Amino acid sequence: MNLTNLVVIAAFAGLMVGFYFLNLRREGRRLRDIPSYYRLRGSVEVAVEDGTRIHVAIGRGDILSPHGAAALVGLSMLQEIAMVASESDHPPLATAGDGLLGILAQDTLRASYNALNLSASYEQSLGRVTGLTPFSYGAGVMPLIFDEAVSTNLLIGSFGTEAALITSAGERGQSRTLAGTDNIPGQAILYAAAHEPLIGEEMYAGGAYLGEKPMHVASLHAQDTIRWIAIGLIVLFALGGLVQGLL
Amino acid sequence: MSSDFNQDSENDIPDWLRGMEDGNDDAEFGSGDLFPSDSSDQEDVPEWLAGIRSTESNDEPTFMDEEVPDKDTDEWLESIRDKHQAETENLKKPRTDADDNDDYLEKIRKLKETEDSEGDDDDEEDPGWGSVGSDEEPQDEIAAAWASNTGELDSTDDDEEDLPDWLSGLPSLDPVKDSPVRRQEPAENEDENDEWLQTIRQQNRGADEGLSGEKEEETPAEEEDDSELPHVSPLSDPPPDTGSLPTWLENLQTAGLVLPEDLRDEDEEIDEGFVESFDYRDEDVSSLLSEADDLPDWIGEDVEESEEEEEEEPDIQRLPPSIPQETESFTESEFEEDDGEDVEIEKAELPTWLQAMRPVEAVTSAADLGDEDDETTHREQEKVGPLSGLSDVLPAEPHVVHFGSQATPTPSFTLSDVQKRYSKLLLSMVEGETKSPPAEKRSVALPQQILRWVIAVVLVLVVVFVLWFRVDLFGMPAAGIPPENAAVINTVNTLTPGQRVLVAFEYQPALSGEMESVSAAIINHLLSKQVELVLFSSQPTGPGLAEAFLQQEYLVSDYLRNHQYVNLGYLSGGSAALLNFANDPRRAMPLQDASGANRWDQAPLSGISTLKDFAMVLVITDDPDMARSWVEQVQPILDPSSDGGGTPLVMAVSAQAEPLVYPYYLTSPRQVTGYVSGLSGGAFYESQNGVRIVANQYWNAYNVGLLLTVLIIALGVVFNLARQTFVNTGREKA
């Protein structure tokens, strides 16, 4: 019986619930500024106004692996954007590099359209799989950026080096790119190639910054708490090892 | 229908006529205007009227001439007045125009002459509304209206042919019996009526009798009311071309019955009583048509004649059965004589705007009329139910039986070309709002394209040159082999022939070039140790990449050529499936040979129950997360005691994955026994083993490419910094 995992998960869940009720009592969001999300909001609004399309790339992360969390974040942000931009002339388009993710993207868009009473306007091709390998996925996304009048690219998911192809296509197509991935080499590439890179776990904060849902904000606070605990433990064990070594 | 001229009369009044409704309160014609002025229509005299003024200023005087006081009036009115005077004089002259055979007034006059002998009451006549639906003599309408109260025209004149053309063209205006006109009997204003109007009245009577010819008996309407009733002409009939009639008067005919009060002109001295006598705009005139018995003879003859004409032509103006019967009764039954005979009255001519609103059935039903002689074909007979055979009954069954949801009924209009054009324009405007414009293809910035092409051409040319011509600029790396590489060499050296080694191909086809250069030396080393290779992959393209790699020319081995290795294939599920595979590979990947036997029970897989039973596990991957998954999911199974004594886990990784794999190498005990990263690691391995396989081939081109890339990046940074500085300096100066 692995109690360590149980303790960690239980503590995390408890912190989330605790911060949820704590945030209800106090005003303000108490989150640090991430300018990329503010610019994303503006880009979405501009895209709706001038009738251009927003492309949301969920990546190729396997939903059955830890990369699935990044894909879930991408789906959450897709839902937020779809609720805003579905009524525009060119509604948001979602691409995925995995069959399961493609189905989830379609389901998310359909639910958003139903919530907006736009079921008749929904098209299944709004959520599509462009390739089943990383580079075939990137190769499938590149022409889509040119052909669909994409003004804003949102890459939220698990991307590897193929993200450079997507961002280069966005730059050549004069569209703005906001990107975040859980892949380390991918983050390095996106830092150089994307207009608005999200480093580290900034990607996981998307739900809190876009949708401003209380539980999302509470989960961010819980992450910060656990992170400080981990930092403390690392420093403690490092000092302990150092002392032990010296002794 | 046409009797409802009170409605929308304002809208139907042509502009020229509306211009005559001048709100001038100068009242030059007396105490009050004959026609109440409409202050909303303050328009200047239209040009056509001015034209008439100029052309007819010296022409025939108008009938108003004598009563018009001498004052400032518009010229056109003077022309009308003059014309009237001339006409009045001409009326007394014998008619010399032999071409006026169709002059209805002449006929009316003749009839009038016969009636005069019987002492007709000029002021009481059959209601002219019986002529609704009659297309006979439209000129009589207006003339009758004028004649009813003016009386200027001497109806007893025999000189019908002397009548001016404009007057002969006037329709007879027989006042309706029960119309408000009668309430203000012309007799009341008889003293003020113009003689010419009375003359017209008399002439009408005579013309009617003349037209009817045979029918001389008096109708009850005629007995009771001899006042001249306005004769409503079918609106759809074009007026006859009288030639000399002014245009405005002809237009009156086209518009149907024109109320005298519409012809307002404050400059004219028209009796107010005359106006009042015709001021039946707001009155209900439907009763006028109810007294069919009061129709004058000539109207009844007209009806008969029109009825004959109707029999020849399809009655396209027939109302559909869906329209309430009272309308039909209004048009037909009211004019039936008491003797029970059905007097077919010609249908009123509908105005164009009303025709456009007709239902399609009204047209088709009329067009589908078969036997013209059979009256019943004109009516829809019921075919089912107890009322079968009867006509003009409500249908027992709907014409069309709808199942399910009925389609939205759309009215059918007869549209003119202009209306169609406007409707199309409106439709396109509405549709344009719902349609989204096509996506515009975005253009690529040209400077970026040029720079990319330049970088690509330079890199490709240089690297291909070095590869093609086997330029040897750099020697193989010899000293300073990384310790992680050396650990792999040592691990492989510990293997004995016949031991099973699991090789996992976990890289993508795009990075096959690098991964083959990294792992070729390891595979070659394993082959030299004569171990049994078992291939596996959790990527869909993994098994194919493994086959392609092992069949390369640089891996010279009969073992590979003869396919003596085992390829387990692809395991779906990603990292979640790795744990299952590590615990029980037989269950996770069942394998059978061609005969159906369990392949796991055959060499070299016999005895394998977990991955721990393998002598070494080699993972070839480009993805650091995949490497991490193998370390986190599989390595605990390989070394359960975590003392380093279990099955060694060795990796061949891409250079991008090294930072994440190195910590696993650093741990104690090591979770990763050793790893080879990047082409440089492969070059070190080959150099250490004294072989020159793949890394050696690429080493020179690799170095040249790296240096060239460094040069391009450095130059680009310097150039962009200089440009940015120059631009900023220019802005500051500006």
Place this chain on the structure above:
Amino acid sequence: MFRNLKFRAPVATIIAIASGIIMLFTYIFPLGGLRAFILDIVVIGAAAALLIGVANLTGVHLDKLRKGEKPVNSAALLIALGITFVVTLLQGYTNLYPASLPGSQWILTNIQMPVESTLMGILAITLTYAAARLITQRPNIFSVLFVLTLLVTLIGNTQFGLETGLGQTVRNFVSHGLASAGARGILIGVALGTIATGLRVLMGIDRPYGG
């Protein structure tokens, strides 16, 4: 049939939460058998999802072909997909496919691998161009450090760097030191975010399945 039923969302949420909690308990408590059973189902589902992805890809391009949006590209893709599918099917499960004809292995070796390798080459050019513009595009100290580190690492991996000791310094300090430590920190943050996301799904707050 079930698309418009109103209880679709709550049922999907219940299933998702129940499945997540069960699977979590199999990692905490000794329920290896149940975990293996669930993983077997998941593995089959993942393979089916691969086919679904292929079907989705086919449907999208069929739709583009029908609408006339770049029909040549879509037609080429569909033809290639069809040929590969048929060849692989015949070759793997029947004896109908002649061995002399190129099969699926030939398609992978001579078409897919060169094409994807070419894309990797384009990636190298793209990254070179992006690195050259990074400082002007994002003028801050971190961009300068990024470019400097990049140049040093590239030089350190050449023969020149290996021979001069620069490579070893770069490897020890940059790759094994700063990069590895930074990657670890990022991975810890990513792990925390993954836990938070998973817990939100378990609590029913995030419902990516359209509930």
